[in-house]
Every structure is written in structure tokens, then in C-alpha cells.
Amino acid sequence: MIKRLIQFISIALFILILGACSNSMNGMNHNNMNMDEEREVTYEDTTTKGLQQTVSTEKIELNEFTLVAQERKHTLTEGIDIQAWTFNGSVPGPEIRVQEGEEVKIILKNELKDPVTIHWHGIPVPNNMDGIPGVTMNAVQPGDSFIYEFKTTVPGTYWYHSHQDGVNQLDKGLYGSFIIEGKNDEEVDKDYTLVLDEWMSDTDSDRFSMGHDMGNMYDIFTVNGKSGKDVLPLLVNEGDKVRLRLVNAGFMSHKIHLHGHEFKVTGTDGQEINDPELIKDQLISIAPGERYDIEFTTDNLGEWLLESHGDMEGTDGMKVPIKYESFDGASTDKSNKQEKLKLFDLTSYGKEGSGGFTLDQEYDLSYTMDLNTGMSSRGMVYTINDKTFPKTENIKVNEGDLVKVKLENNSTIDDHPMHLHGHFFQVLSKNGKPVQGSPIIKDTLNLKPGDEYVVAFKADNPGNWLFHCHDLHHASAGMVTQVTYDGFKPQFTPNPNANNQPE
Ligand SMILES: [Cu+2]
Numbered sequence: 001m002i003k004r005l006i007q008f009i010s011i012a013l014f015i016l017i018l019g020a021c022s023n024s025m026n027g028m029n030h031n032n033m034n035m036d037e038e039r040e041v042t043y044e045d046t047t048t049k050g051l052q053q054t055v056s057t058e059k060i061e062l063n064e065f066t067l068v069a070q071e072r073k074h075t076l077t078e079g080i081d082i083q084a085w086t087f088n089g090s091v092p093g094p095e096i097r098v099q100e101g102e103e104v105k106i107i108l109k110n111e112l113k114d115p116v117t118i119h120w121h122g123i124p125v126p127n128n129m130d131g132i133p134g135v136t137m138n139a140v141q142p143g144d145s146f147i148y149e150f151k152t153t154v155p156g157t158y159w160y161h162s163h164q165d166g167v168n169q170l171d172k173g174l175y176g177s178f179i180i181e182g183k184n185d186e187e188v189d190k191d192y193t194l195v196l197d198e199w200m201s202d203t204d205s206d207r208f209s210m211g212h213d214m215g216n217m218y219d220i221f222t223v224n225g226k227s228g229k230d231v232l233p234l235l236v237n238e239g240d241k242v243r244l245r246l247v248n249a250g251f252m253s254h255k256i257h258l259h260g261h262e263f264k265v266t267g268t269d270g271q272e273i274n275d276p277e278l279i280k281d282q283l284i285s286i287a288p289g290e291r292y293d294i295e296f297t298t299d300n301l302g303e304w305l306l307e308s309h310g311d312m313e314g315t316d317g318m319k320v321p322i323k324y325e326s327f328d329g330a331s332t333d334k335s336n337k338q339e340k341l342k343l344f345d346l347t348s349y350g351k352e353g354s355g356g357f358t359l360d361q362e363y364d365l366s367y368t369m370d371l372n373t374g375m376s377s378r379g380m381v382y383t384i385n386d387k388t389f390p391k392t393e394n395i396k397v398n399e400g401d402l403v404k405v406k407l408e409n410n411s412t413i414d415d416h417p418m419h420l421h422g423h424f425f426q427v428l429s430k431n432g433k434p435v436q437g438s439p440i441i442k443d444t445l446n447l448k449p450g451d452e453y454v455v456a457f458k459a460d461n462p463g464n465w466l467f468h469c470h471d472l473h474h475a476s477a478g479m480v481t482q483v484t485y486d487g488f489k490p491q492f493t494p495n496p497n498a499n500n501q502p503e
Contacts, residue, residue: 047083048073048081048082048083051071051072051073051083052072052073052089053072053073053074053075054072054073054074054075054084054086054089054090054091054225055088055089055090056090057090057091057092057093057094057095057176057224057225058088058090058094058095059094059095059097060094060095060096060097061097061098063098063099063102063103063104063105064104064105064106065094065096065106065107066106066107066108066109067087067088067093067094067106067107067108067109067118067176068087068088068089068109068110068111069085069086069087069108069109069110069111069112069116069162069174070085070086070088070089070111070112071083071084071085071086071111071112071113072084072085072086072089072090072091074086074091074173074225075230076199076201076220076222076225076226076227076230077220077226077227077228077229077230077317078229078230080201080220080227082199082201083172084172084173085112085116085162085169085172085173085174086173086174087174087175087176090225091173091225092173092175092176092177092195092197092224092225092249093160093173093174093175093176094176095176095177095178095179095193096160096176096177096178096179097179097181098152098178098179098180098181099152099180099181099183100152100153100154100155100180100181100182100183101151101152101153101183102151102152103149103150103151103152104148104149104150104151104152105147105148105149106118106147106148106149107145107146107147107148108140108145108146108147108148109144109145110140110141110142110143110144110145111142111143112142113142114142114164114165114169114499115133115139115140115141115142115164115498115499115500116139116140116162116164116169116174117131117132117133117137117139117140117146117162117163117164118131118148118160118161118162118163119131119132119160119161119162119163119421120148120150120158120160120178121158121159121160121161121178121289121419121443121444122156122158122159122269122270122291122443122444123150123152123154123158123178123180123270124153124154124422124423124424124461125148125150125422126150126461126463127422127461127462127463127464127465127488127490128463128490128491128492129148129149129150130421130422130463130465131148131162131163132163132421132466132502133163133164133498133500133501133502134494134498134500134501134502135464135466135482135490135502136463136464136490136492137492138492138494138495138498138500139164139498139499139500139501140164141498152180154180154270154271154424155180155181155182155183155185155270156179156180156182156267156269156270156271156272156291156293157177157179157193157245157247157267157269157270157291157293158177158178158179158180158270158291159175159176159177159178159195159247159249159291160175160176160177160178161174161175161176161249162174162175163502164500164501164502165476165501166472166475166476166503167251167472167473167475167476167503170249170251170472171199171251173197173225175195175197175249176195177193177195177245177247179193179245180270186241186266186295187241188240188241188242188243188295189236189237189240189241189242190234190235190236190240190241190242190243191242191243191245192234192242192243192244192245193224193244193245193247194223194224194244194245194246194247194306194320195223195224195225195247195248195249196221196222196223196246196247196248196249196250196254196286196308196318197221197222197225197248197249197250198218198220198221198222198250198251198252198314199218199219199220199221199222199227200217200218200219200220201219201220202219216312216313218250218251218252218314219312219313219314220314220317221250221254221308221312221314221315221316221317221318222317222318223318223319223320227314227317227318228316228317228319231317231318231319231320231321232320233320233321233322233323234306234320234321234322234323235323235325236298236322236323236324236325237298237324237325237326238298238299238301238324238326239297239298239299240297240298241295241296241297242295242296242297242298243266243293243294243295244258244293244294244295244296244306245291245292245293246284246286246291246292246293246294247291248286248287248288248289248290248291249288250288251288251470251471251472251473252288252312252471253285253286253287253288253415253417253446254285254286254308254310254318255283255284255285255286255308255309255310255343256283256284256285256286256292256306256307256308256309257281257283257284257305257306257307257308257309257336257337257341258294258296258304258306259304259305259306259307259322259333260300260302260304260322260333261280261296261297261298261299261300261304262278262279262280262296262297263278263279263280263294263295263296264276264277264278264279264294264295264296265279265284265292265293265294265344265346265349266293266294266295267291267292267293268290268291268292268293268346268440268442269290269291269424269441269442269443269444270291270424270443271424271441271442273346273349273350273438273440274350274351274352274353274437274438274439275350275351275353275438276349276350276438277349277350279344281341281342282341282342282343282344283309283341283342283343283344284344285343285344285446287415287417287444287446287470288417288444288446288470288471288472289417289419289443289444289470290417290442290444290446291444298322298324301324301326301327302324302327302329302331302332302333303321303322303323303324303327303331303333304321304322304331304333305319305320305321305322305333305335306319306320306322307319307320307335307337308337309336309337309338309339309340309341310337311337311338315337316335316337319335346440347427347430347433347435347436347437347440348435348436348437349437349438350437350438351437351438352436352437352438352439353438353439354439355426355439355440355441356426356439356458357402357426357428357456358428359428359429359434359454361402362402363402363403363404363456364397364398364400364401364402364403365395365397365401365402365403365404366403366404366405366406367395367403367404367405367406368385368405368406368407368408369384369385369405369406369407369408369418369467369481370383370384370385370386370408370410371383371384371407371408371409371410371411371416371418371447371469371479372386372410372411373411373412373413373414374386376388379477380477381477381478382411382414382416382469382474382475382477382478382479383478383479384478384479384480384481387478388477388478388479389468389475389478389479389480389481389503390480392478392480392481392482393481394481394482394483394484395467395481395482395483395484396484396486397459397483397484397485397486398459398485398486399459399460399462399485399486400458400459400460401458401459402456402457402458402459403456403457403458403459403483404428404454404455404456405425405454405455405456405457406452406453406454407445407447407451407452407453407454407455408447408451408452409447409448409449409450409451409452410449410450411449412449413449414449414471414474415446415447415448415449415471416446416447416469416471416474416479417444417445417446417447417469417470417471418444418445418446418447418467418468418469418470419443419444419466419467419468419469419470420443420444420457420465420466420467420483421443421465421466421467421483422461422463422465422483423443423457423458423459423460423461423465423483424441424442424443424457425441425442425443425445425455425456425457426439426440426441426455426456426457427440427441427442427445427453427454427455428453428454428455428456429453429454430451430452430453431451431452431453432452444470459483459485462485462488463485463488463490464482464483464484464485464488464490465482465483465484466480466481466482466502466503467480467481467482467483468480468481468503472503475503476503480502480503
């Protein structure tokens with residue numbers, strides 16, 4: 001009660017302060033993407049008064065539909081309401097399910113007070129559909145619309161999110177899953193998508209004065225927008241073949257443990273894993289932006305947990321009950337979130353095959369990206385080859401080039417989940433050791449401190465494409481570069497008044 005009162009007073013005070021300086025804040029303009037300018041965070045007041053409550057996430061199986069960005073009140077769990085920014089009034093936004101090869105047309109309508117865009121994370125779309133303000137389009141202004149059109153060529157698990165001021169807009173809920181069902185997908189009885197995220201229960205003014213690494217500020221972990229006992233259970237029948245599509249929309253890695261069942265990791269980032277073997281009691285560590293598809297057969301009647309392991313304050317909230325419908329006993333399964341189980345190792349899993357690239361073949365270009373953490377007069381910065389965006393050096397390619405990139409994480413404590421837009425890359429080696437087992441094709445690759453990976457891709461999608469860290473606290477503090485194609489001209493004229501904030 002007292003805490004609520006303090007919270008109320010601090011929010012009220014905050015609104016007053018915000019009111020006093022709102023003119024100067026609204027006047028801020030980041031259109032020239034210049035990191036040298038002092039960055040102001042444009043948080044509005046965080047009350048939920050007068051806002052409509054969120055609805056549950058719908059499934060959209062059409063190939064033409066509208067996504068409306070709008071503000072709502074969202075209940076993470078009983079007693080914890082937050083001001084959310086949503087697509088179609090839900091957190092996550094609609095689960096989009098379309099067929100491989102379909103042409104989709106999506107109308108984005110912006111009913112927020114800030115500009116937004118949509119980026120189709122992992123889907124290789126034409127450059128002008130990638131949704132990057134100031135790079136591929138102008139941010140969609142309040143009251144305006146934008147039409148995205150592309151063909152869904154590669155089946156798999158993807159997601160979409162705003163790429164305007166992403167560090168704040170994703171935090172507020174502007175994301176959803178995007179499933180492209182393949183012609184040759186294996187039939188399953190249940191196909192569930194689980195979108196992971198973290199939230200702050202207390203948005204007091206501390207967050208504005210803190211540095212960019214606010215890991216411990218996120219104290220509520222959610223699955224499909226709900227935490228703890230409000231997470232919807234997954235209902236199964238005995239003998240079901242179940243597919244779970246895990247999507248991490250947050251800024252922290254989560255180690256996920258499936259209780260009571262053997263399972264296979266069948267895909268990552270929309271790409272199949274070759275001949276995956278059954279494993280049990282291994283933790284799938286899923287980094288920001290990554291996806292993992294797992295499959296299991298329900299051969300163990302009862303009620304089981306799919307839970308996050310670790311000892312963060314929010315860990316407890318990230319638990320999904322798996323309920324057999326014919327089971328009427330009491331669940332005997334317990335959390336063992338502190339147990340340090342084996343971490344699933346994607347670099348030695350499944351069967352060898354050809355992914356198209358090898359370490360010793362010839363490449364047209366080789367780049368090195370030294371990822372690091374530094375200090376500047378503005379606070380923490382996250383650098384690529386000692387530079388921050390937009391001063392980072394672009395990876396310049398010609399169409400058709402075979403490109404090899406060595407990524408090194410020289411930060412001492414920060415993970416860097418690096419995401420390349422518009423292309424998949426093949427992971428060839430980790431810490432000097434060639435990848436064993438299945439070829440690994442991804443669009444987001446997490447580097448732990450000290451990690452070094454070599455990846456390769458073919459420059460086959462002309463445009464200007466971001467390559468950045470998906471801990472968007474790091475991206476917004478510098479860790480962004482671009483893959484740029486020689487001779488490519490974007491099909492839009494940057495509007496200096498659009499407040500374009502690509503990172
Ligand atoms: Cu990072």
C-alpha cells in the first residue's frame with residue numbers, strides 16, 4: 001500500500017516535471033542520426049488512466065490485413081498494469097500466420113503520438129520494405145499509414161517489431177510473431193508460439209538517469225505478455241506431436257528448460273536444423289531477437305513446466321504449464337530453476353550437411369567486427385571497431401559477393417546478439433573451432449564475452465541493411481553498422497522532420 005502511494009506520488013511528480021519540459025523534448029529531433037547530439041529519452045507519463053485494456057492476442061491468417069499501433073493499458077499479472085504500446089490492442093500483437101510463397105500486404109496505421117515503423121525480423125524482404133526509419137523509409141507519423149508488401153519466400157518462425165526508437169518502443173510492447181508455414185513442414189498436433197520479454201514494474205525516474213545496461217531494472221519476465229500464474233497453459237493430449245516456437249522479443253537472454261520430455265531442436269531463426277537428435281534436460285539459451293523451434297511427443301501424462309532457469313528477480317514469472325487434458329491429478333512437477341543443467345550447443349548438434357559455405361573457400365570480401373564496450377562523455381557506448389553509429393564503417397559489398405565476417409566480442413561482461421537484416425548468414429566456426437553437426441543458418445547470433453565467430457553470407461539482396469546488436473540498449477548507444485550495396489539508391493527521400501530514429 002505504502003509502496004503504491006510512493007509510486008503514485010513519484011508518477012505525479014514525474015508528470016509535473018515532464019509537463020514543464022515537454023516543449024523542449026518535443027522539439028528534439030534525431031533525424032540526422034547523429035550520435036554526437038545529446039540523446040533525450042522521449043518517455044511520456046506512464047499512467048494508464050483512461051486507457052482501454054488490452055485484448056488477447058489474435059491470430060491473423062489472411063494475406064492482407066491492418067496493424068494499428070495504439071496505446072493501451074496492459075496487465076502483466078494481477079495488480080501490475082503498465083502503459084503499453086500495442087499492435088491491434090494486444091501484447092504481443094497479432095500472431096501472423098501465412099503460407100510460404102504468399103504475397104502479403106500489411107497496412108500499418110499509426111494511432112500513437114510518436115512515429116513508428118515495422119521491421120520484419122529475419123524475413124528477407126526487399127530493402128524498401130525493411131522498415132528502418134532514415135535508412136529504408138521515413139518513420140510513419142501519428143495519424144499516417146504505410147503499406148508493406150512482400151513475398152514470404154522462406155518458411156519458419158519470425159517476428160515483427162517497430163524499428164523506430166526501438167529501445168523504447170519494443171520495451172512498450174510493439175511486436176508480434178510472424179510464422180511462415182512451409183509447404184513441406186512436418187505435420188504436428190499442436191503448434192504454439194511463445195514470445196518472451198521483460199518489463200519494469202516500477203518506471204520511476206531512476207531509469208532516466210541510469211546508464212544503458214539496465215538488466216536488473218527488468219523485474220517482470222513474461223511469456224506472451226503475461227507473467228507468473230497469468231501465463232496461459234499449453235493444453236496437450238497424450239501422443240500429441242507438439243511444436244513450440246520460442247521468440248525472444250526482450251533485451252535479455254533466457255535459458256529455457258522443458259520438463260519431463262525429450263525434445264528435438266528442429267530450427268533456429270526460421271532455418272531448419274539437419275537431422276536433429278533427441279535431447280533431454282538441456283537449457284536452450286535464447287538471446288534477444290533469436291528464435292528456436294523445438295518439438296516433442298507427449299508421452300508423460302501429468303502437468304509439466306517449461307521454465308526459465310536462473311536467479312533473476314523476474315525468472316519465476318517465466319513459466320508455462322504444459323497440461324495434459326486427460327490428467328486430473330495434482331501436478332508433482334516442481335521448478336528447479338537454480339539447477340545448472342547442460343546448455344544446448346547448437347555448434348555440435350544434428351547431422352553434417354552442406355550449408356553452402358566453407359571456411360577455406362574463397363571469399364570476395366572479409367571483414368572483422370570488434371565488438372566492445374567503452375565510455376564516452378555521454379556515458380556507456382557500445383562500439384564496432386572502436387566507433388559508434390553512424391560513424392561505424394559500413395560493410396561495402398557488390399551484388400553477388402561472397403562475404404566472410406569475423407565477429408569478436410571484446411566486452412568483458414556484455415553479450416551481443418548480432419542481427420543482420422535482409423540476409424541469412426551461415427555460422428562457420430566458434431572460437432576457432434569449425435561448426436560440427438548441422439550447418440547453422442541464422443539472422444541473429446549471440447556472442448558471449450570473449451567469443452569469436454566466423455560467419456558467411458552471399459550479398460544477394462541489394463539495399464542498405466542494418467547489422468546491429470539486438471540488445472537495443474547497446475544499439476541505441478552505438479552498436480550498429482550497415483551492409484551497403486555499391487550503386488544502390490534508396491527509393492525514398494529522408495524527411496528531416498520525420499524524427500527518424502533507426503536504431
Ligand atoms: Cu550488445
